[in-house]
Amino acid sequence: MARYLAREAGVAGQTPVEQALADAIVDTIxxxxxxxxxxxxxxxxxxxxxxxxxxxKAPELLKDLDTFLGDxxxxxxxxxTWADFYWDVCSTTLLSCKxxxxxxxxxxxxxxxxxxxxPAIAAWIQKRPKTVM
Numbered sequence: 001m002a003r004y005l006a007r008e009a010g011v012a013g014q015t016p017v018e019q020a021l022a023d024a025i026v027d028t029i030x031x032x033x034x035x036x037x038x039x040x041x042x043x044x045x046x047x048x049x050x051x052x053x054x055x056x057k058a059p060e061l062l063k064d065l066d067t068f069l070g071d072x073x074x075x076x077x078x079x080x081t082w083a084d085f086y087w088d089v090c091s092t093t094l095l096s097c098k099x100x101x102x103x104x105x106x107x108x109x110x111x112x113x114x115x116x117x118x119p120a121i122a123a124w125i126q127k128r129p130k131t132v133m
Contacts, residue, residue, distance in 0.1 A: 035057060
């Protein structure tokens with residue numbers, strides 16, 4: 001559904017190659033996010049798993065995303081794509097779990113700032129309900 005909506009909104013990528021790259025980035029981030037035991041009821045088990053993932057697996061993902069981003073403004077192409085939006089959403093969740101997680105990756109933090117500075121996104125952030133994550 002998200003891919004369809006991205007295409008309809010014009011943020012899927014400008015070319016078929018850009019669309020494939022954006023999809024691959026989103027799938028990579030999503031594969032990582034599904035490692036977390038979101039539904040785990042035992043808080044000790046949940047905390048141990050989260051700590052392990054954030055300590056041992058997240059750095060590899062962040063390093064790879066940072067390398068892919070490089071000195072570009074956006075993850076794919078010359079304009080924002082749904083991959084940038086997905087990074088922003090997922091990184092918001094990750095940083096709520098471990099605030100210093102991306103400190104070694106200022107380019108990824110700057111990407112978040114660019115996404116969140118887009119007028120429509122900035123307006124939504126101002127009026128959305130405040131939540132823990």
